[in-house]
Amino acid sequence: xxxxxxxxxxxxxxxxxxxxxxxxxxxxxxxxxxxxxxxxxxxxxxxxxxxxxxxxxxxxxxxxxxxxxxxxxxxxxxxxxxxxxxxxxxxxxxxxxxxxxxxxxxx
Amino acid sequence: xxxxxxxxxxxxxxxxxxxxxxxxxxxxxxxxxxxxxxxxxxx
Amino acid sequence: xxxxxxxxxxxxxxxxxxxxxxxxxxxxxxxxxxxxxxxxxxxxxxxxxxxxxxxxxxxxxxxxxxxxxxxxxxxxxxxxxxxxxxxxxxxxxxxxxxxxxxxxxxxxxxxxxxxxxxxxxxxxxxxxxxxxxxxxxxxxxxxxxxxxxxxxxxxxxxxxxxxxxxxxxxxxxxxxxxxxxxxxxxxxxxxxxxxxxxxxxxxxxxxxxxxxxxxxxxxxxxxxxxxxxxxxxxxxxxxxxxxxxxxxxxxxxxxxxxxxxxxxxxxxxxxxxxxxxxxxxxxxxxxxxxxxxxxxxxxxxxxxxxxxxxxxxxxxxxxxxxxxxxxxxxxxxxxxxxxxxxxxxxxxxxxxxxxxxxxxxxxxxxxxxxxxxxxxxxxxxxxxxxxxxxxxxxxxxxxxxxxxxxxxxxxxxxxxxxxxxxxxxxxxxxxxxxxxxxxxxxxxxxxxxxxxxxxxxxxxxxxxxxxxxxxxxxxxxxxxxxxxxxxxxxxxxxxxxxxxxxxxxxxxxxxxx
Numbered sequence: 001x002x003x004x005x006x007x008x009x010x011x012x013x014x015x016x017x018x019x020x021x022x023x024x025x026x027x028x029x030x031x032x033x034x035x036x037x038x039x040x041x042x043x044x045x046x047x048x049x050x051x052x053x054x055x056x057x058x059x060x061x062x063x064x065x066x067x068x069x070x071x072x073x074x075x076x077x078x079x080x081x082x083x084x085x086x087x088x089x090x091x092x093x094x095x096x097x098x099x100x101x102x103x104x105x106x107x
Numbered sequence: 108x109x110x111x112x113x114x115x116x117x118x119x120x121x122x123x124x125x126x127x128x129x130x131x132x133x134x135x136x137x138x139x140x141x142x143x144x145x146x147x148x149x150x
Numbered sequence: 151x152x153x154x155x156x157x158x159x160x161x162x163x164x165x166x167x168x169x170x171x172x173x174x175x176x177x178x179x180x181x182x183x184x185x186x187x188x189x190x191x192x193x194x195x196x197x198x199x200x201x202x203x204x205x206x207x208x209x210x211x212x213x214x215x216x217x218x219x220x221x222x223x224x225x226x227x228x229x230x231x232x233x234x235x236x237x238x239x240x241x242x243x244x245x246x247x248x249x250x251x252x253x254x255x256x257x258x259x260x261x262x263x264x265x266x267x268x269x270x271x272x273x274x275x276x277x278x279x280x281x282x283x284x285x286x287x288x289x290x291x292x293x294x295x296x297x298x299x300x301x302x303x304x305x306x307x308x309x310x311x312x313x314x315x316x317x318x319x320x321x322x323x324x325x326x327x328x329x330x331x332x333x334x335x336x337x338x339x340x341x342x343x344x345x346x347x348x349x350x351x352x353x354x355x356x357x358x359x360x361x362x363x364x365x366x367x368x369x370x371x372x373x374x375x376x377x378x379x380x381x382x383x384x385x386x387x388x389x390x391x392x393x394x395x396x397x398x399x400x401x402x403x404x405x406x407x408x409x410x411x412x413x414x415x416x417x418x419x420x421x422x423x424x425x426x427x428x429x430x431x432x433x434x435x436x437x438x439x440x441x442x443x444x445x446x447x448x449x450x451x452x453x454x455x456x457x458x459x460x461x462x463x464x465x466x467x468x469x470x471x472x473x474x475x476x477x478x479x480x481x482x483x484x485x486x487x488x489x490x491x492x493x494x495x496x497x498x499x500x501x502x503x504x505x506x507x508x509x510x511x512x513x514x515x516x517x518x519x520x521x522x523x524x525x526x527x528x529x530x531x532x533x534x535x536x537x538x539x540x541x542x543x544x545x546x547x548x549x550x551x552x553x554x555x556x557x558x559x560x561x562x563x564x565x566x567x568x569x570x571x572x573x574x575x576x577x578x579x580x581x582x583x584x585x586x587x588x589x590x591x592x593x594x595x596x597x598x599x600x601x602x603x604x605x606x607x608x609x610x611x612x613x614x615x616x617x618x619x620x621x622x623x624x625x626x627x628x629x630x631x632x633x634x635x636x637x638x639x640x641x642x643x644x645x646x647x648x649x650x651x652x653x654x655x656x657x658x659x660x661x662x663x
Contacts, residue, residue: 001119001147002133003178003182004145005119005145005147007141008117008143009117009119012115012117012142012143015145016142020114020115021114021115021116021117022110022111022114022115022116022117023116023117023118023119024112024117024118024119024130024133025119025120025121025130025132025136026118026119026120026121026124026125026126026129026146027119027121027124027533028121028123028124028534028535028540029124029531029533029534029535030536031119031533032149032533032535034122037116040117046185046447047183048178048179048183048260048447049184055150057119057144059110059114060112060146063125063129063130063133064125067110068110068111068133068137071109071110071111071112071137071138072133072134072136072137073137076132076136077133077136077145079124079132079493079495079496080125080129080130080132080133080493080495081133081493081494082128082132082495082545082551083494083498083547083548083551084124084125084494084495084543084544085494086119086543086546086547086550086557086560087494087540087544087547088124088545102627104110109247121534122606122608122618123529123534123535123540124535126492126493126494126618127492127495127615127616128491128492128493128618129491129492129493129494132493142615144616145610146492146608146610146616146618148576148608148611149445149529149532149533149534150409150443150522150524150529150534150538150575150577150580
C-alpha cells in the first residue's frame with residue numbers, strides 16, 4: 001500500500017479508535033486485496049511503510065464482498081460497481097479477504 | 108450488526124479495480140462517514 | 151478532411167543501472183530501509199542486454215514481432231526466449247545502456263552530463279554506428295573528464311551518479327545550487343526523457359523517410375516537468391528534443407495528462423493538421439527513470455527478473471490526408487468529462503459506447519480496442535492484474551449490461567477485439583498508442599478496418615483533483631480520398647469542372663448559332 005495512505009490509515013485509527021474505523025478496498029485482484037488487507041490488520045508485509053509492525057486489526061472489506069454489498073443502496077452499487085463483478089475474480093478476492101480477516105482482524 | 112453504518116470509513120481504491128470515488132458513493136449509501144478516499148496506481 | 155498516420159517510431163533503452171540508481175522504488179527503499187534484503191537481492195535479478203533482446207514483449211514493441219504472434223505464446227513470457235533477437239525493428243530499436251548514456255550527453259546543452267574519458271572513447275564508436283544517429287549528434291559528444299572530477303562532483307556538489315555495468319562512469323550535475331526544480335536528480339530525469347524522445351523522433355524520421363524540415367510542429371506528451379523555481383513545469387520538452395533531432399522548421403509544445411496524454415496529443419495533432427494550422431505534426435514522448443523497477447519488490451520476491459528495466463519512447467507522425475495511410479477520425483472522439491464520474495461503467499461508456507453511438511457504429515464494428523497496453527508479465531506479478539484484458543472485459547461487460555452482447559459472448563469478445571499487452575509500465579507509454587504501428591501496417595495491407603485508441607489517466611496522483619481522465623479516438627483504413635493540401639485541391643477540381651462546363655456551353659452556343 002502507498003506509504004502516504006498507510007500514514008493516513010494510522011492517523012485516523014489513532015484519532016477515532018480502531019473499533020470505529022472500517023477500511024474498504026477496490027483492488028484489482030485477490031492478491032493485491034489480501035496485501036492491502038494485511039497491511040491494515042497485521043502490518044505492512046513489504047516492511048516499507050508507517051504500518052510496518054503495526055497491528056491495527058481493522059475491519060477491512062473489498063467493495064464486492066457480500067457482507068458489505070448487502071448494506072449498500074442497490075441502485076448506487078449497480079451504478080458504481082456492479083459491472084466490475086464481470087471483470088474481477090470475485091471468488092478469489094473473497095477467499096483472500098476472508099483468510100486475512102480470519103487471521104488478523106480484531107473488530 | 109451492521110459493518111458500515113455509523114462508522115468512519117477509509118477508502119483505498121485501485122485505478123485498475125474499483126476507483127476510490129465509486130467505493131465512497133457505496134459506503135455513504137450504507138450510512139458510513141467517508142473520512143478518506145484515495146485511489147492507488149501500480150502502472 | 152481527416153489527417154493520417156504516416157508512420158511511427160518506437161524505441162527502448164535497456165537501463166539496468168538506472169533501475170538501481172534512479173527508480174523511485176529503489177531510491178525510496180534506500181531512505182526507509184537501506185539494509186533491506188530487496189536492495190541486496192536486486193542486482194542478481196537484472197537482465198543483460200541480450201536477455202532484453204530475447205524478451206518477447208520488447209520485440210513486439212520495436213516491430214519485429216506482431217501482437218498476434220505474442221498472443222500465441224503462453225504466459226508468462228519472461229522465461230520464454232523469443233526466436234528474434236535483433237536490436238533493430240520495423241518501428242525502432244533497443245539501445246544498450248552505454249549508447250544511451252552517450253546520447254544523454256549529446257542531448258545536454260548546459261554542460262551538466264560529465265562522462266569519464268575512458269568510457270567515452272570506449273563506447274563512442276558503437277553510437278556512431280547506430281543507423282539513426284548522424285554526424286550532428288556525434289559532433290555533440292565531448293571527450294570526457296577524469297574519474298576524479300566525477301567523484302568530486304558527486305561528493306561535493308550533489309551530482310547524480312551515472313553507472314554502466316555497476317561501475318561509475320559519469321554524473322549529472324545540479325543546474326542550480328538552491329532550486330530543487332533544477333537538482334541533479336530532476337536534471338537526470340529530464341535529460342533521460344529528452345534523449346529517449348530524440349531517439350524516438352530520429353527513428354520516426356528514419357522509418358517514414360520524411361525530410362526533417364517538413365515537420366512543422368512537435369507535441370511532447372511525456373510525464374516529466376521542466377522549469378525552474380519560478381515556473382516549475384514551464385516546458386518545452388518538445389522543442390528541446392526537436393532541436394537535437396534537427397527538426398529546424400518545427401516549433402512545438404508539451405501536453406500533459408498522465409497516462410492519457412499520448413491520446414490527447416494524438417487528437418490535438420490530428421486537429422492541428424485537419425484545421426490546416428500545420429501540415430505535419432509529430433507526437434513524441436520519452437521515457438521515465440522514476441518508474442524503472444517500480445514493481446521490483448514483487449518481481450524479486452517471486453524470483454522474476456526485473457522486467458521494468460527499459461526506458462521507452464514513442465513518436466507518431468500525423469500529416470494531411472494522402473489517400474493511403476490510416477485516417478484519424480475526429481468524428482469519433484470519446485471524452486471523459488468533468489461531469490462523467492469515476493465508476494468504471496460510466497468511464498467505459500464515455501470512452502467507448504458514447505462516441506460509437508454518435509457515429510452510428512456498434513461495438514463489434516471496431517476490429518480492435520487499444521486501451522492501456524501494459525505488459526501483463528509485469529503487472530500480474532505485482533497485483534495489478536492484466537490491465538488490457540481488464541479493459542476488454544469492461545468494454546464487453548458494459549456491452550452485456552447494455553444488451554449489445556450476450557454474456558456468453560464475453561470471453562470471445564475479449565480475445566477477438568483486444569490485443570495482449572506488451573508495453574513497459576512507463577506510465578504514459580502504454581497508453582493505447584503502441585498499437586498504432588501494427589494497426590497501420592494491418593490497415594495498409596487491407597486486413598483491418600478500425601481500431602480505437604483509448605488513453606486513461608490517474609489525475610488524482612497529482613493531488614489537484616480526485617477526477618479520473620480518459621480520451622479515445624478512432625483510427626480507420628483510408629477511404630482513398632486525398633486532401634487538397636496533399637494533391638489536387640477540391641477548389642482546383644471545381645475550377646477544372648467549371649472550365650470544362652463553360653467550354654462545353656460555348657461549343658453548344660456556337661453549334662446553335
